[in-house]
Amino acid sequence: MIIAVDGPTASGKGTIARALAAHFGLPVLDTGLLYRAVGYQTQLDHGDPDKAADALAACDFPATLLEDPALRYESTGSLASRVSVHPPVRAALFQRQVDFANQPGGAVLDGRDIGTVIAPHADAKLFVTASPEERARRRHAEMLGRGVEVSYEAVLADIHARDARDTGRADAPLLRAADALLLDNTALDRDAAIAAAIAFVEGRVGRSS
Ligand code: DC
Numbered sequence: 040m041i042i043a044v045d046g047p048t049a050s051g052k053g054t055i056a057r058a059l060a061a062h063f064g065l066p067v068l069d070t071g072l073l074y075r076a077v078g079y080q081t082q083l084d085h086g087d088p089d090k091a092a093d094a095l096a097a098c099d100f101p102a103t104l105l106e107d108p109a110l111r112y113e114s115t116g117s118l119a120s121r122v123s124v125h126p127p128v129r130a131a132l133f134q135r136q137v138d139f140a141n142q143p144g145g146a147v148l149d150g151r152d153i154g155t156v157i158a159p160h161a162d163a164k165l166f167v168t169a170s171p172e173e174r175a176r177r178r179h180a181e182m183l184g185r186g187v188e189v190s191y192e193a194v195l196a197d198i199h200a201r202d203a204r205d206t207g208r209a210d211a212p213l214l215r216a217a218d219a220l221l222l223d224n225t226a227l228d229r230d231a232a233i234a235a236a237i238a239f240v241e242g243r244v245g246r247s248s
Contacts, residue, residue, distance in 0.1 A: 040065065040145040040244055041160070043153035044236075046167035047213060048116065048201045049174035051224055051232060055167055056149035058233040059240060063147070068139045070150035070157070071119060073132050075110040076100045078118025094122035098131040113182070113189075113197065120201050123151075124208040133157070151205055154216035163243040164219035165236055171198050173225045 042059055046052040053069055060067035078088055080100035086093030109115060122128050133156075140146050140158040148157060154164035169177075175195035182189050205213040215221060220239045224232040 040162045041140050041158050042147040042240060043158050043161035043164040044149040044167060045151055045153050048198060049178040050167045050169050052149045052167040055233060055236045056147050059236055060147040062237050065145050065147050067147040070136055070148055072105060072110060074119035074123045075115045076104045077128055078122045079110055079115050081122055082118060088118050088121040091125040091127050094125050095127045095131060098128060120204045126210045129210055151213040152211035154219050155214055156211045163240040164216050165222050166215040166219040167222045169225040174198055
């Protein structure tokens with residue numbers, strides 16, 4: 040069984056993908072991490088993330104980079120969003136994601152284009168979202184909890200910028216697949232959102248865990 044989980048930044052899609060993976064006993068891939076590694080490697084190489092050639096050269100990042108805590112930084116998320124607009128970068132990361140999706144037994148992948156491009160044949164697709172203000176509120180609280188000094192307004196502005204770039208790019212933009220469940224969790228807590236996701240997948244594949 041392949042489960043595709045897409046959605047904008049800070050929507051909770053990673054949490055839902057991990058919960059689905061645990062519930063159904065499937066491996067999970069956070070595809071955003073691949074783009075984050077490319078963005079961060081571009082910076083390490085003193086390249087320009089807005090130049091396709093520089094970003095493409097960074098697609099050769101070492102596997103150990105995926106463990107680097109710096110990939111979780113907000114600034115790295117921004118770099119990832121910038122390198123991800125380049126078609127050659129998306130092409131370079133494509134096969135790795137397709138292979139993960141099609142491994143025997145199935146998988147859960149979360150990202151922006153899983154249900155539309157990477158696994159259009161997925162058994163269940165979810166599009167996880169929440170209002171920009173709610174996503175900013177959660178991201179801001181999480182950053183303050185980590186001791187990062189940042190204003191709510193700055194976080195909200197970053198979320199708007201990321202949404203515009205991820206949705207507006209020509210190649211594989213952030214888009215809800217026609218057959219994806221829209222899971223707007225603006226007014227849901229974590230457990231309710233996870234329960235809704237599990238119920239949807241169980242209904243979709245016609246079996247319970
Ligand atoms: O999910 P995330 O915030 O870690 O993703 C970081 C950036 O990577 C996101 O702004 C756009 C890009 N991305 C993408 O283009 N396609 C994906 N499947 C996953 C992420």
